[in-house]
Amino acid sequence: MSGPNTDYDPVEVTPLKADEVEAARDAALAAIESAGTLEELKRVRTEHAGDRSALALANREIGALPPQARKEAGQRVGQARGAVSKALAARQAVLEAEHEERILVEEAVDVTLPWDRYPAGARHPLTTLSERIGDVFVAMGWEIAEGPVVEAEWLNFDALNLGADHPARTMQDTFWMEPPENAIVLRTHTSPVQARTLLTRKPPVYVVCPGRVFRTDEYDATHSPVFHQVEGLVVDEGITMAHLKGSLDHFASSMFGEGITTRFRPSYFPFTEPSAEVDLVCFVCRGTGLDPAVGTSVGASGSTAAEPTSSAHGSCRTCKGEGWIEWGGCGVVNPRVLVACGVDPERYTGFAFGMGIDRTLMFRHGVEDLRDLFEGDVRFVGAFGTEI
Amino acid sequence: MRAPVSWIRELVELPADVTTEKLTDRLTMLGLKLEAVERAGGDIQGPLVLGRVLSLAEEPQKNGKIIRWCQVDVGDANGTGEPQGIVCGAHNFAEGDLVVVVLPGGVLPGGFAISARKTYGHVSAGMICSARELGIGDDHDGIMVLPADAGQPGDDAFGYLGLDEEVIDLEINPDRAYALSLRGIAREAALGFGVPFQDPALRATPEPNGTGYPVVVDAPDGCPVFVTRTVTGFDPSAPTPRWMAQRLQQAGMRPISLAVDVTNYVMLELGQPIHGYDGDRLSGPIRVRRAVEGERLTTLDGVERTLSAEDLLITDDSGPIGLAGVMGGETTELSATTSHVVIEAAHFDPVSIFRTQRRHKLPSEASKRFERGVDPLLPEAAADRVAELLVAHGGGTVTDGVTKVGAAPEPRSITIPTGLPARVTGMEIPAHTAVANLESVGCGVTVDGGSLTAVVPSWRPDLNDPFDLVEEVARIVGYDKVPSVLPAAPAGRGLTPAQSLRRRVGRALAGAGFVEVVSFPFTGPAALDALGLDEDDERRNTMRIANALSNEQPYMTTTLLPGLLETAARNAGRGQPDVALFETATVTLPRGTVAAPILPVDRRPTPGEWDDLQKALPDQPLHLAVVLTGERERTGWWGPGRAATWSDAIQAVRDVAQVLGVEVEVRSASVAPWHPGRCAELLVGDVSLGHAGELHPKVCTAFGLPARAAAAEIDLDLLLERAAPPSGPVVSSFPVAKEDVALVVDAALPAGELAATLREGAGELLESVRLFDLYTGAQVGGGKKSLAFALRFRAPDRTLNDEEITAAREGAVALAAERHGAVLRG
Numbered sequence A: 001m002s003g004p005n006t007d008y009d010p011v012e013v014t015p016l017k018a019d020e021v022e023a024a025r026d027a028a029l030a031a032i033e034s035a036g037t038l039e040e041l042k043r044v045r046t047e048h049a050g051d052r053s054a055l056a057l058a059n060r061e062i063g064a065l066p067p068q069a070r071k072e073a074g075q076r077v078g079q080a081r082g083a084v085s086k087a088l089a090a091r092q093a094v095l096e097a098e099h100e101e102r103i104l105v106e107e108a109v110d111v112t113l114p115w116d117r118y119p120a121g122a123r124h125p126l127t128t129l130s131e132r133i134g135d136v137f138v139a140m141g142w143e144i145a146e147g148p149v150v151e152a153e154w155l156n157f158d159a160l161n162l163g164a165d166h167p168a169r170t171m172q173d174t175f176w177m178e179p180p181e182n183a184i185v186l187r188t189h190t191s192p193v194q195a196r197t198l199l200t201r202k203p204p205v206y207v208v209c210p211g212r213v214f215r216t217d218e219y220d221a222t223h224s225p226v227f228h229q230v231e232g233l234v235v236d237e238g239i240t241m242a243h244l245k246g247s248l249d250h251f252a253s254s255m256f257g258e259g260i261t262t263r264f265r266p267s268y269f270p271f272t273e274p275s276a277e278v279d280l281v282c283f284v285c286r287g288t289g290l291d292p293a294v295g296t297s298v299g300a301s302g303s304t305a306a307e308p309t310s311s312a313h314g315s316c317r318t319c320k321g322e323g324w325i326e327w328g329g330c331g332v333v334n335p336r337v338l339v340a341c342g343v344d345p346e347r348y349t350g351f352a353f354g355m356g357i358d359r360t361l362m363f364r365h366g367v368e369d370l371r372d373l374f375e376g377d378v379r380f381v382g383a384f385g386t387e388i
Numbered sequence B: 001m002r003a004p005v006s007w008i009r010e011l012v013e014l015p016a017d018v019t020t021e022k023l024t025d026r027l028t029m030l031g032l033k034l035e036a037v038e039r040a041g042g043d044i045q046g047p048l049v050l051g052r053v054l055s056l057a058e059e060p061q062k063n064g065k066i067i068r069w070c071q072v073d074v075g076d077a078n079g080t081g082e083p084q085g086i087v088c089g090a091h092n093f094a095e096g097d098l099v100v101v102v103l104p105g106g107v108l109p110g111g112f113a114i115s116a117r118k119t120y121g122h123v124s125a126g127m128i129c130s131a132r133e134l135g136i137g138d139d140h141d142g143i144m145v146l147p148a149d150a151g152q153p154g155d156d157a158f159g160y161l162g163l164d165e166e167v168i169d170l171e172i173n174p175d176r177a178y179a180l181s182l183r184g185i186a187r188e189a190a191l192g193f194g195v196p197f198q199d200p201a202l203r204a205t206p207e208p209n210g211t212g213y214p215v216v217v218d219a220p221d222g223c224p225v226f227v228t229r230t231v232t233g234f235d236p237s238a239p240t241p242r243w244m245a246q247r248l249q250q251a252g253m254r255p256i257s258l259a260v261d262v263t264n265y266v267m268l269e270l271g272q273p274i275h276g277y278d279g280d281r282l283s284g285p286i287r288v289r290r291a292v293e294g295e296r297l298t299t300l301d302g303v304e305r306t307l308s309a310e311d312l313l314i315t316d317d318s319g320p321i322g323l324a325g326v327m328g329g330e331t332t333e334l335s336a337t338t339s340h341v342v343i344e345a346a347h348f349d350p351v352s353i354f355r356t357q358r359r360h361k362l363p364s365e366a367s368k369r370f371e372r373g374v375d376p377l378l379p380e381a382a383a384d385r386v387a388e389l390l391v392a393h394g395g396g397t398v399t400d401g402v403t404k405v406g407a408a409p410e411p412r413s414i415t416i417p418t419g420l421p422a423r424v425t426g427m428e429i430p431a432h433t434a435v436a437n438l439e440s441v442g443c444g445v446t447v448d449g450g451s452l453t454a455v456v457p458s459w460r461p462d463l464n465d466p467f468d469l470v471e472e473v474a475r476i477v478g479y480d481k482v483p484s485v486l487p488a489a490p491a492g493r494g495l496t497p498a499q500s501l502r503r504r505v506g507r508a509l510a511g512a513g514f515v516e517v518v519s520f521p522f523t524g525p526a527a528l529d530a531l532g533l534d535e536d537d538e539r540r541n542t543m544r545i546a547n548a549l550s551n552e553q554p555y556m557t558t559t560l561l562p563g564l565l566e567t568a569a570r571n572a573g574r575g576q577p578d579v580a581l582f583e584t585a586t587v588t589l590p591r592g593t594v595a596a597p598i599l600p601v602d603r604r605p606t607p608g609e610w611d612d613l614q615k616a617l618p619d620q621p622l623h624l625a626v627v628l629t630g631e632r633e634r635t636g637w638w639g640p641g642r643a644a645t646w647s648d649a650i651q652a653v654r655d656v657a658q659v660l661g662v663e664v665e666v667r668s669a670s671v672a673p674w675h676p677g678r679c680a681e682l683l684v685g686d687v688s689l690g691h692a693g694e695l696h697p698k699v700c701t702a703f704g705l706p707a708r709a710a711a712a713e714i715d716l717d718l719l720l721e722r723a724a725p726p727s728g729p730v731v732s733s734f735p736v737a738k739e740d741v742a743l744v745v746d747a748a749l750p751a752g753e754l755a756a757t758l759r760e761g762a763g764e765l766l767e768s769v770r771l772f773d774l775y776t777g778a779q780v781g782g783g784k785k786s787l788a789f790a791l792r793f794r795a796p797d798r799t800l801n802d803e804e805i806t807a808a809r810e811g812a813v814a815l816a817a818e819r820h821g822a823v824l825r826g
Ligand SMILES: [Zn+2]
Pocket: A282, A283, A284, A285, A286, A287, A288, A289, A290, A316, A317, A318, A319, A320, A321, A322, A323, A324
């Protein structure tokens, strides 16, 4: 490096001329601006900000200027280099962002491609519905009781006040195990679990029992020799029919929505007295009997007691225009049942109820043919791969 | 029970605003549930009028038929008052006869629309109707010719023919036998609307005497009351009055002859089944006795029946002439020539009738009533009513003789606290309401302090217990008044562990791609044969159903596989060959053939009795079974699919065991219905859970399954019992040391066994061992295979050093060499 040249006229040094510095700066900025890729920017950086660039050379010349000129020239060149450096950084950031974006764009896939490589499984709706029913009662502190399907005649009938010569036995078409004199049957209802529960637990008893039951019905769209019931039994001090109503109303609203309640109609079961049929307010039309899809045009025409002949079009399909759905049977536990199970009928009263789970599933979920429940078609069960 | 509304209204004067709908609503809420309301002529549209045949001209036709061209006066019903020209094919009427005419615009049953149409060279403007065409009878003898006093031409015929009659069909529960009569239904209607009821059975009847048809009752337990009355000089050709025939039809019974129709009519009216005998065909006294075992009787339906010693019989000197209370015999039945009618109105023991009816599979209108309980005070009134109607419509004389053997039992009385109905129902029911309601059903009630005593009316054999009275009181107050109160259950313990675990098992399998199915638990020899079970296979030890619906499936199944395989085949048949199914259900495993005791019901069974009862029942363990067919993983844009194999079936059980926290051991086995070389036994310790693997090719063929279907079946109860949550798992944060070893062993050595050896030999530092490669081929030589395992070592408290790791690995390899001759592959 040469020493300072005191004769050197800074104005005469070309690279340090103000316009030359500006021109170099402007050329650099323009080149930066036009760099379209990171590679181009790299070349621009070398050319305009590298060691051999005009501004770098000018910077190198500053030291050769007389002291009085250095300050001004240094400032000028420094500003120009600063502007170029900043522009480079800014452009670098922009181009890098663009580059990353482009890679992501190039990596795009068709997200609509299916990934049904592993077929989905599903639990049977009878299972999930039984569990849901159980959960409603477990949430109230009840427990789930169980019993065998191949059952003693005594438990299926006699203990429930259905003696051998009771006419109500003909209501229950029973499968008998060979030889019939061995007094073993396929349970015709879940009610033997009532007796089993009372014989194995001390009151207070609050249980439900979902399970499989059997009747000698021919198999068709609405009948099956195998079907499912849920039994409820409460035995405690001071239990009344009002508690039965309260429990079933709660059950109804839990299963079918707020405001859906039940109605009792007198009926007959040997194991309950008084006995009642349970009707459910139709959860589709909410008791109006009118098809909600048809809406106000029918509803506005008059009362809910539409004429039977004219209601065919606008009547609710779920309840057939009745406003009510038959749901099951219930009643106050017959004291004779308590006696047969060793429960003191003077101290305890109870109630019991039974509903068809298959039927509930059918009307709750619009299943038209009962046989769908037992044919195991994966399309049917698969449609119920949900909690219900 | 079908009841014409007009008949009900005849027996009880209902308020004017009580429509049929209100009536049936009220009856339903009283416990007589409405099944349907029918209108007798509901499918007929008018104009349907009376017409008088003014003239008729017979016109032979080319087809050999002779038609009648009639001029019929239909009054002003046709709008003109002119006679109506109608072509008629029947010949059973004459000029001047009154007939039923449907005019153009009318519609007959079956949607048969009537219009004026050209036929046989005339324009026939309407039709002269037969009973058959109107759907009110099956008279084949031509058109209906009405009595001259039936009405005037042009009168509406609906009313006359009973076609505007509403008939309600009520479901009668077995406890309400009294409502199997108009008397009972009318009584309910009366109490439902709070109007007085005139009991049609309350009639003055002549005192019994010794001159009636003689009766001997040898079995008073089966026949407490037997009444006979006799009508002589009866005209057997007398027709049944139209109103009576209509009511019988409306109630669902077929009119037969006046004498038979009267007995049926009185049964419908009062509820007392009546039997009529041709008195000229009876020989000697009527005798009621039990049958002799093997005795024979031909009943009215023409069937010869072999009797049991329990059957209650009606006999005369000729032998059996009827199954008491169920069905009469052929030899003494009322016939077209009967002029001497002996009327039987008896009371029979419900149990005896029930058993006989069941034994002979002979339910009848009579047995239906007797087995549920008929009013024992009815026989005299009913017999008297029959005699009255016979004579009124068939002439003759009621003879003075009145036979009555036996007597109705004294009425029962039941005492309850007056507050019981309120205490049981949770409704506010004051004592006076309880009394009034019991009185309205016919009880005589007396109140004594805090209790009331109800004398049960004779027609209510169902009222025996205090709670029976509660129901009577409550249903009249109205079940809609029962308040809704949630009972406060004590704190519960939630699901039992087994209940929770069962849900977990189902979710695990569904999560693994299995679809749950529910099958019937029935099977048969063909299905067990199709599984290829040996003759002595314990799964052939089944419980048999005495009255199975199908001869092919008379057994309770011992295995879930038949149902599951059939379901898989059904799916394949419906175009779904790739399925993975599971089922959890109990199977029935007999324990011998001990009878289940019929225990007393007046006390709790003793522990011994309860034990005996439990022991008589079969074992009913919960099983789990899976079946897989076709592809387990589908073919797709990602590449080829993967067929389900034996390993998927085994893995399903492992998946289940894993969520239960149980380690399942897999051993090679050879059991039907599996492929003998691709079958695994699944064990927990020494306890065998069941088997899994590929199904035998013959089984796939027999069930129509895709080839190489795989299946598993285990006793799920055994697995659930062993479920255990993890106890104190330790997760070390020190580094892992990974060592791979490839061992060459005999091809027959199960990989599971070798892995167990490595685990044992590696000692405590081993964290896991996992098979990652299996090789057979030239490099290892014939009869050998190479198994490559990844071993992971880790200590809970330190970083392992090289010496420790090497020692552990070498320990594993050494034990494998010692035990299985395993050679480390170079
Ligand atoms: Zn509805």
